Every structure is written in C-alpha cells, then in structure tokens.
Amino acid sequence: MKIYIDGEFYDKENAKVSVFDHGLLYGDGVFEGIRFYNGRVFRLGEHMARLFDSAKAICLDIGMGMPEMSEALLNTIRQNELRDGYVRLVVTRGCGDLGLNPANCPRATVFIIASKITLYPADKYENGLHVVTCATRRIPHGALSPMVKSLNYLNNILAKIEAAQAGAGEGLMLNEQGYVAECTGDNIFTVKNGRIFTPPISSGALAGVTRAVVFEIAAELGIPISEPEMTRYDIYTAEECFLTGTAAEVIPVVRLDNRVIGAGSPGPVTKRLIARFHELTAATGTVIYS
Ligand code: PMP
Numbered sequence: 001m002k003i004y005i006d007g008e009f010y011d012k013e014n015a016k017v018s019v020f021d022h023g024l025l026y027g028d029g030v031f032e033g034i035r036f037y038n039g040r041v042f043r044l045g046e047h048m049a050r051l052f053d054s055a056k057a058i059c060l061d062i063g064m065g066m067p068e069m070s071e072a073l074l075n076t077i078r079q080n081e082l083r084d085g086y087v088r089l090v091v092t093r094g095c096g097d098l099g100l101n102p103a104n105c106p107r108a109t110v111f112i113i114a115s116k117i118t119l120y121p122a123d124k125y126e127n128g129l130h131v132v133t134c135a136t137r138r139i140p141h142g143a144l145s146p147m148v149k150s151l152n153y154l155n156n157i158l159a160k161i162e163a164a165q166a167g168a169g170e171g172l173m174l175n176e177q178g179y180v181a182e183c184t185g186d187n188i189f190t191v192k193n194g195r196i197f198t199p200p201i202s203s204g205a206l207a208g209v210t211r212a213v214v215f216e217i218a219a220e221l222g223i224p225i226s227e228p229e230m231t232r233y234d235i236y237t238a239e240e241c242f243l244t245g246t247a248a249e250v251i252p253v254v255r256l257d258n259r260v261i262g263a264g265s266p267g268p269v270t271k272r273l274i275a276r277f278h279e280l281t282a283a284t285g286t287v288i289y290s
Contacts, residue, residue, distance in 0.1 A: 020098075022093035022094065023090065026100050033245075037084055040284065047089075063107060073089060086116055087114050094109045119248045132256070134184075136159040170186070170243065179199065189242050190239075191240035236259045250270070
C-alpha cells in the first residue's frame with residue numbers, strides 16, 4: 001500500500017504524521033471520504049468543493065489548489081493500482097507547538113489513503129438496518145457548523161457507541177431542538193405517499209454528496225422530494241426509510257426504536273433508488289487511468 005503524505009508516497013509502515021500535528025492534538029482539520037468504482041472516481045468535484053469549503057470555514061489554508069489536490073488523489077489510486085475502493089483524504093492544521101493556537105502551525109499536513117471500506121454487513125443491504133435514537137445530540141451550529149466535515153467526530157462516535165450498546169446497527173441523531181438531523185455517518189430519508197423526505201441541512205445534517213445524488217435520481221424518476229423539519233414520529237410512520245453516505249452508499253432501514261417501519265422490509269422506492277445509484281456509480285465519474 002502506498003500512502004500520500006505532503007507530496008511523497010510512503011509504504012504503510014512508514015506512513016506517519018507527527019505527534020505535534022494539530023489534527024491529532026486538537027482534531028484541527030478537515031477530511032473527505034470518496035469512493036471510486038470501475039476505474040472512475042464518483043463525484044470528485046463535489047467532494048473537492050466540500051473539502052475546500054470546510055477548510056475555508058475553519059480558516060485552514062490547504063496550501064494547494066483543487067486541481068492539484070484532485071491530481072494527488074488520482075495519483076494515490078494509480079500508485080496502488082486500484083479500480084474500486086475508498087479514499088480517505090485528510091488535511092490537518094499541521095505541526096505546531098503544544099498550545100492550540102493555529103498561528104503556530106506554519107503548514108497544513110495533507111495525507112491520502114486509497115483502500116477499501118465496509119460500513120455495514122452485506123445482509124443489512126438486503127434486509128434493512130435497525131436504528132435507535134441516541135441521547136447524544138448532533139453538534140449545534142453555534143458550536144461548530146455541522147456543514148464542516150471536520151476531524152471532530154467525538155459526538156458521532158459516542159452516538160455510535162450508544163447504538164451498539166442498544167444492539168442496533170446505526171444511531172439516529174437529533175439536534176438540540178429534538179428534530180431529526182442524521183445518523184452517525186449517514187444522511188436519512190423517508191418515503192410516504194409517493195414522496196421522499198429528508199431533514200434540511202439547517203437541522204444539523206452534513207450536506208452529503210450521496211444525499212445530493214438522491215435528489216438527482218428522484219428528479220429523474222419523477223418522485224417529489226422535499227426537506228421539511230422532521231421528528232422521530234415522521235420516521236415511525238413512514239412507509240420506507242433509508243440512509244445514504246459515500247461509505248454506506250444507499251442502505252434500507254426497517255426499524256427505528258423497535259417500531260417496524262412500513263412493511264418491515266426494504267420498500268419499492270428504496271430499491272429503485274439503490275438500483276439507479278449503482279448504475280450511476282458504475283458508469284459515471286472522473287476516469288482514473290486514461
Ligand atoms: N453525515 C455525516 C456525519 C457524515 O460523516 C457523512 C459522510 N460519511 C455523511 C453524512 C454522508 O455524506 P456523503 O454522502 O458525502 O458521504
């Protein structure tokens with residue numbers, strides 16, 4: 001495995017960042033998770049745009065432009081001779097001293113890992129996930145914008161632990177007002193009366209790249225989609241529910257807090273979306289090997 005760090009490639013054993021890196025000391029940094037299928041990177045432009053927006057929001061100078069970053073990512077995949085997989089691209093504030101002041105970090109650290117990821121067991125894609133509501137709330141806009149895909153995932157991790165302790169496959173996170181935000185690493189959708197619903201970004205969801213793809217597919221299939229504020233009641237009483245994320249792709253949900261959703265098995269709209277999603281991932285994206 002070849003890992004990119006600041007313009008050089010290293011073997012896995014030698015791919016190391018400093019203990020003085022503020023990404024480690026303070027979670028000061030941003031990242032992206034990006035999939036590639038069949039020799040093409042899916043939605044590279046959208047991931048780059050979000051990465052640079054996240055960096056801008058936290059005053060982090062990445063030290064390279066979007067074309068250069070895209071090329072570094074493609075090169076990392078090429079170095080590993082992969083055609084299908086998952087890339088983790090991380091930009092930290094870089095090395096500094098032991099104080100939190102980012103002004104003492106002269107240069108960002110950039111590393112890129114091209115590998116594989118499996119988020120949920122294969123049978124959950126067939127039969128659907130069980131989800132429980134977590135007590136840990138999504139970070140409020142007033143603390144850190146949930147739009148920033150930062151290296152601070154501790155509250156999502158605490159929610160994930162709660163879900164695991166409850167024996168569920170995933171955890172639902174609410175915002176401070178009690179409205180549905182998203183799951184620990186995925187956006188959430190419901191289907192009812194031929195319409196698709198998902199909470200607005202303002203409820204505390206990350207602006208998921210896969211979420212945006214669902215909007216495109218819905219438009220293509222002529223299914224109305226909207227973003228009302230949602231409560232758990234809306235999910236309990238939905239006909240279908242599913243989650244989206246780069247790593248998760250599109251996965252059905254059949255239970256929330258031990259209430260069976262709809263028929264208790266993945267519904268027809270979810271299945272159509274999954275089929276179309278796979279068509280898009282297989283046939284579109286930035287070509288890696290030309
Ligand atoms: N919400 C959170 C908190 C996430 O970390 C992610 C990405 N894993 C998503 C939603 C889904 O976003 P995307 O479709 O861009 O991967």
